Amino acid sequence: MSNPTAEKPAGAPAPPPKPSKPGIGQALYTILTKPDDADESKIILRRRRFVMASVLGFLTVNLVMFLRFFLPRTLFEPKTSFRIGYPSDFGFGVDTKFQNQYRIWVVRNTEGIFVISAICTHLGCTPDWKESENKFKCPCHGSGYDPEGVNFEGPAPRPMDRAHVELDPEGQILVDLSRVYRWPKGERSQFGDPGAIIRV
């Protein structure tokens, strides 16, 4: 095994110099001229192509940016209208299975099926359904609502809103959260209006 630190014998040939990496300028020059290409017209043609490609690339990028300016900035908001299944899918009481997906609860009572928007009417928190206490309880400031979403304790000023519901041609429940029914304090309740409940 050779010792790398051993002195070279006198008169030994010097090792060949390591090739240095070409700079960007040198690389470009090589691409454009191909030094071994002696034909001047080919060099000029290659340069023209390179310039054309650069100009085209620049114009394309600018055109895309220009067109992007006119496109609408789309905001992807959650759907406000959706199907939740058939009336027979819901038993008596509060169904919480759509709480995370649509922020609603589906309730069936003796009058029919309606959908409560799971937004506390105090400051907009999402209350929890307390099965064992048979009520909704808001974790923010303690408002309590009965199983039909009617407030009875805490600072909430009115019952939670109900979403528009109807049956589609197939008999599925179609919910529209953009249309809500309210019962403001001291005013007429909209909870019995057509569209606030499906009487099944």
Ligand code: FES
């Ligand atoms: S936000 Fe529900 S009690 Fe305040």
